[in-house]
Amino acid sequence: xxxxxxxxxxxxxxxxxxxxxxxxxxxxxxxxxxxxxxxxxxxxxxxxxxxxxxxxxxxxxxxxxxxxxxxxxxxxxxxxxxxxxxxxxxxxxxxxxxxxxxxx
Numbered sequence: 001x002x003x004x005x006x007x008x009x010x011x012x013x014x015x016x017x018x019x020x021x022x023x024x025x026x027x028x029x030x031x032x033x034x035x036x037x038x039x040x041x042x043x044x045x046x047x048x049x050x051x052x053x054x055x056x057x058x059x060x061x062x063x064x065x066x067x068x069x070x071x072x073x074x075x076x077x078x079x080x081x082x083x084x085x086x087x088x089x090x091x092x093x094x095x096x097x098x099x100x101x102x103x104x
Contacts, residue, residue, distance in 0.1 A: 004047045050085050
């Protein structure tokens, strides 16, 4: 499982907040910045889901290990979900770097 760079995400969010504070933003520029803000917020939400998912899995291991012993597919499901969320974050980063505008 790869590490999520929360420092980088936080810096992106702070930079975006600073751009939104520009009093000269208007029209299409403002729309573009709002779309970017929405995408950054989505990325931050996804990044938070990964450790929450892993904490739930650990809680299951600690509090209900028999469930995981009887149903090993449950642990695999948690792992697959984390992998999927990480791939989605990487995809969003790639889309952002490609210069394509975020989908509204």
